[in-house]
Amino acid sequence: MLNGLFAEIDLRLNNYTPNDHEFDPSDERxxxxxxxxxFRLEALGVNLVFDIPVQRQDPYSLYINDVNSVSFTPGTRGGKALITIDLEDEGHEVIGNCVNNAFCFCGDPRVHLNDMKLDVLLSFGTRAGRLTITETVVKMSSTFEEEGPCHDNACAFACDLLAPNRENQAKEQIEQQVAAYFMNNRVIVETLFNQHIQSLGVTEDITSVLIGGSGDLILTVEYEDSCE
Incomplete structure (x- = not known):
């Protein structure tokens, strides 16, 4: 089931515009x-828009710039559904803006997040005879390549002094926002999952959900038969 449902997905991550103060009057944003x-999931008719807040690591504002999915691979890990999302790595994925600081004369950092991959782990359960999403864990992997004042520059020491954790912070921001998205919208996704399950002829109460080795949902229903 998961292979079919996640065959056509689009994920876009962006909170950056090149036009300053286009949407927010504050310098920090x-x-x-x-x-x-x-996040778009064509098989279930999902088209959900969400927001990624600006990350601040004073004096820098960090923006996520035009990150788009290129492929999705369903699977399993530790009894949970695993969705591996490969993301494009063209251009600068993280754009920094220095705000109101003496070091701002050095310029603004730019970051390439190469070979980006998100592993989304979903745990399923049941409630009132229907499938539910009980937990979402997101882990991101990538290589980190900087340009601008934070790399091989006389001002690089300022980045290390003022924003020593910028690599992990950028990754954690993406992880947190994708996980929050899934959990904040889980009722919508659950409803569409359950509608799809019913369209396959499963109308009885679901009593348990397991993830098969090939990524299939194995449902136990009230009369104790199993189906995928």
Whole structure:
């Protein structure tokens, strides 16, 4: 089931606009573009827009710039459904903007997140005879390549002094926002999952959910038969 449902997915992560103060008057969020990320799942008719807040690591505002999915691979890990999302790595995925600091004369950092991959682990359960999503865990892997004042520059020491954890912070922001998206919208996704299950002829109460080795949902229903 999961292989079919996740065959055609689009994920976009973005909260950056090149036009300063286009959407927000504050300098700390000068290049912020709200509600410009989305998750689309064609098989279930899902088209959900979500927001990624600006990350601040004073004096820098960090923006996620035009990150799009290129492939999805369903699977399993530790009894949970695993969705591996490969993301494009063209251009600068993280754009920094230095705000109101003496070191801002050094310029703004730019970051390539190469070979980006998100592992989304979903745990399923049941409630009132229907399938539910009980937990979402997201882990991101990538290589980190900087340009601008934070790399091989006389000002690089300022980045290490003022933003020593910028690599992990950028990754954690993406992880947290994708996980929050799934959990905040789980009722919508659960409803569509259950509608799809019913369209396959499973109308009895679901009593348990397991993930098969090939990524299939194995449902136990009230009369104790199993189906995929």
């Amino acid at each position: 000068a290049f912020y573009k709200p509600d410009d990320s989305f």
